[in-house]
Amino acid sequence: MQYMMISHKNLDVPHGQINSAGKECMMMPTEDIQRAIGLVFITMKARQFEKRFAHLVERWRMNCEVVLDHRALDIFAKKDFRNIAKCIARCGVRCTIHAPFQELFLGAPDILVRKAAIERLKYAFDIASLFKPESIVLHLNYEEKRFGFVYAEWFKNIIPNLAVFAKKAEAMGAVLSLENVYEESPDTMREVVSRLSAKNVGCCLDVGHVNAFSNATLRQWFARTGEFIRQFHLHDNDGKKDAHAPIGDGNIDFSHVARYISSAKHSVLVTLEPHTEENIWKTLEGFCAKGLLRAMEAQRN
Helix, strand or coil, rough: EEEEEEECCCCCCCCCCEEECCCEEEEEEEEEHHHHHHCCEEEEEEEHHHHHHHHHHHHHCCCEEECCCCCHHHHCCCCHHHHHHHHHHHHCCCCCEEEECCCCCCCCCHHHHHHHHHHHHHHHHHHHHHHHCCCCEEECCCCCCHHHHHHHHHHHHHHHHHHHHHHHHHHHEEEEEEEEECCCCHHHHHHHHHHCCCCCCCEEEEHHHHHHHHCCHHHHHHHHHHHHHEEECCCCCCCCCCCCCCCCCCCCCCCHHHHHHHHHHCCCCCEEECCCHHHHHHHHHHHHHHHHHHHHHHHHH
């Protein structure tokens, strides 16, 4: 692990070990990892923020991608979200938002299903405005097996609905980043983003989802959607399931991502998506080891 050893009883750090003298040796992230922390966003569920993530933001100034899942929207009052937003602002870190996504089909043929998705997302975007996010990630939620036989109707429905949320994001100064999950090919994502006229709409390419769910290769996704990519979600897996493992623990070739970032003519946001605190540090280490830190720094220079 890329850490520097220090000794300090009260310092809140990633991990600790007991040395031969019986004293706890704290581990400080290396300079590379600390630089990476300043460049990337870390996924953090709003409903777990206080218990699991606030100390990381306060101690390490981690930028946040705050996940507004349906559970948080159901159980939290607006003041609870406002308190999270105040904590993030007080720490002076950057923020993106992940909108709710489960069973939210903006292109569904059934008008009642569409209305439910619109209502849920309208409230989520209202909450998102508290955070002054740089982007709002929204799942495209196209599934070939579910909507393939009514594709024309799905497409006709989703374009005007996405345009509404693109306008809401624009009012916040945010990019609307459309994320792939179960999309088997990049063609639908390309067609949707190409059709939307708003300049603040782009693709959030989730490389873990490509590896686990897509029939197309990562190289093919870059070829078809590369011009639209405004954000990445990075995590790893072995291609069998969406494990959200640390970068380097699966078989994803992150060199494609590094090359894209280093040569991009526009700013690209990067969110790391580990699901445990331990894996945050492992993912940051993998991010550096796979050349992604160098790529981001090269792109900025």
